[in-house]
Amino acid sequence: MTGTIFALSSAPGRAGVAVIRVSGSAAAAVYRALSRRALPAARRAVLVRLFEPADGVQIDQRATDGGAGEGAIDEGLAFWFPGPHSYTGEDSVEFQVHGGVAVVAAVLDAIGRVEGTRLAEPGEFTRRAFVSGKIDLTEAEGVIDLIDAETTAQRRQALRQAGGALGAVYDGWRDRLVSVLAHFEAVLDFPDEDLPDDVIDQINRDILRLEEHIAQHLDDNRRGERLRNGVRIAIIGPPNAGKSSLLNMLADRDVAIVSEVAGTTRDVIETHLDLAGLPVTVADTAGIRDSEDAVEAEGVRRARRTADEADLKVLVLDSQGFQGGDGGLDRIDSETIVLMNKIDLGPMPAVSKSAFPTARELFGVSVRTGVGLDEFLCGLTEAVRGLLDVSDAPVITRVRHRASLEDVRLALQKSQLAPLPELAAEDIRLAVRSLGRITGSVDVEDLLDVVFRDFCIGK
Ligand SMILES: Nc1nc2c(ncn2[C@@H]2O[C@H](COP(=O)(O)OP(=O)(O)OP(=O)(O)O)[C@@H](O)[C@H]2O)c(=O)[nH]1
Numbered sequence: 001m002t003g004t005i006f007a008l009s010s011a012p013g014r015a016g017v018a019v020i021r022v023s024g025s026a027a028a029a030v031y032r033a034l035s036r037r038a039l040p041a042a043r044r045a046v047l048v049r050l051f052e053p054a055d056g057v058q059i060d061q062r063a064t065d066g067g068a069g070e071g072a073i074d075e076g077l078a079f080w081f082p083g084p085h086s087y088t089g090e091d092s093v094e095f096q097v098h099g100g101v102a103v104v105a106a107v108l109d110a111i112g113r114v115e116g117t118r119l120a121e122p123g124e125f126t127r128r129a130f131v132s133g134k135i136d137l138t139e140a141e142g143v144i145d146l147i148d149a150e151t152t153a154q155r156r157q158a159l160r161q162a163g164g165a166l167g168a169v170y171d172g173w174r175d176r177l178v179s180v181l182a183h184f185e186a187v188l189d190f191p192d193e194d195l196p197d198d199v200i201d202q203i204n205r206d207i208l209r210l211e212e213h214i215a216q217h218l219d220d221n222r223r224g225e226r227l228r229n230g231v232r233i234a235i236i237g238p239p240n241a242g243k244s245s246l247l248n249m250l251a252d253r254d255v256a257i258v259s260e261v262a263g264t265t266r267d268v269i270e271t272h273l274d275l276a277g278l279p280v281t282v283a284d285t286a287g288i289r290d291s292e293d294a295v296e297a298e299g300v301r302r303a304r305r306t307a308d309e310a311d312l313k314v315l316v317l318d319s320q321g322f323q324g325g326d327g328g329l330d331r332i333d334s335e336t337i338v339l340m341n342k343i344d345l346g347p348m349p350a351v352s353k354s355a356f357p358t359a360r361e362l363f364g365v366s367v368r369t370g371v372g373l374d375e376f377l378c379g380l381t382e383a384v385r386g387l388l389d390v391s392d393a394p395v396i397t398r399v400r401h402r403a404s405l406e407d408v409r410l411a412l413q414k415s416q417l418a419p420l421p422e423l424a425a426e427d428i429r430l431a432v433r434s435l436g437r438i439t440g441s442v443d444v445e446d447l448l449d450v451v452f453r454d455f456c457i458g459k
């Protein structure tokens with residue numbers, strides 16, 4: 001994890017411009033060797049020609065930009081970011097060159113020839129930003145999510161987290177626990193001193209209040225994680241109802257085979273879609289029915305499992321052949337939208353919402369002619385929105401956060417039941433450590449030393 005690292009930071013392949021980053025103590029040497037110029041002013045764009053590093057080539061100490069000479073690799077913009085005021089916190093240089101494959105390869109090769117440099121590992125620039133204390137772990141995760149964001153809502157959430165909103169919540173809780181702990185330590189260390197009687201009561205109240213906050217934060221219906229991964233929608237129903245036709249309509253392309261043969265779809269076919277700015281993964285499944293055919297039976301098993309794992313289900317029925325005992329009816333719940341398809345062939349049967357009392361909504365549509373689809377899409381978007389967090393409050397976006405918070409809550413609960421203050425304090429210490437693990441903050445013991453020393457001043 002040491003040395004000066006460099007990498008192509010923009011996407012590989014042919015492009016107008018390519019961005020190449022260098023970070024570490026040799027960054028200045030890289031700049032000088034490639035530009036044959038002295039370092040420019042910090043954080044200002046300069047136009048330079050880039051060369052192969054060569055022994056004995058004089059650096060023009062007066063010139064900080066431009067650059068002449070035969071044999072240049074390319075001409076482009078360069079930035080000098082002296083540490084700690086850089087993304088990584090280290091001395092950094094950024095080159096913006098023409099985004100041709102040969103140009104990029106030659107510049108990377110030239111940088112690699114400067115003493116002490118090596119290609120960066122995946123995520124290493126952000127990792128260095130964390131190590132040098134520029135960002136915490138949740139912010140680093142936010143950066144990754146921002147790069148991966150495919151929809152507006154995902155981008156907003158990632159930007160919030162990258163900006164430190166989530167980390168600030170956890171750090172705030174951690175600070176409160178550390179102060180609780182400091183009070184505890186005082187009670188333990190100076191039992192004979194005249195501490196206010198209600199110190200322990202106050203401690204317990206603080207712990208309870210924090211536990212409530214964490215419980216609320218955890219009870220979020222996995223909104224943040226859903227937004228990050230996309231809401232999973234399963235299209236289920238009896239064979240031939242028009243499930244694959246619906247998937248193709250939603251995806252606006254021929255993802256799944258459509259045919260009048262019942263039992264066409266066997267495997268689960270998944271597609272990622274952007275539904276009005278919201279990320280969803282739609283799965284088309286095999287028509288649910290009893291089948292002697294081993295392959296179809298396996299498809300039906302997978303269809304049922306997909307339905308059970310989905311956040312939202314769309315049950316497609318053939319309005320013209322509705323029997324009342326159709327496949328998939330047993331999967332209806334409050335997160336199921338029922339679609340009566342093929343109403344172009346005849347009127348809706350005399351079933352209304354009352355036939356599916358537990359379903360979320362019922363729509364009559366024709367996937368073929370488009371009748372009723374706008375209403376259905378509105379209903380679907382609403383349902384998806386309800387499952388996601390589109391508010392501004394920072395939310396849990398990873399299982400890792402959730403697991404640590406559960407640990408915190410458990411430790412706090414245990415501390416309340418502890419028979420001895422020493423044991424309760426140990427539980428609080430565990431809780432502090434678990435919270436610290438989410439943001440990756442400094443060593444817990446160090447922090448406690450500081451707080452406790454301050455607390456005891458004057459004793
Ligand atoms: N008239 C009419 N036909 C439709 C409509 N939607 C789908 N179909 C037809 O119904 C047949 C079955 O459609 P699919 O989309 O393959 O049905 P499925 O539910 O995926 O069927 P399986 O994969 O076999 O379970 C095809 O011939 C479609 O063209 C509709 O709204 N109206």
Ligand SMILES: [Mg+2]
Nearest residue numbers: 243244264265
């Ligand atoms: Mg199908």
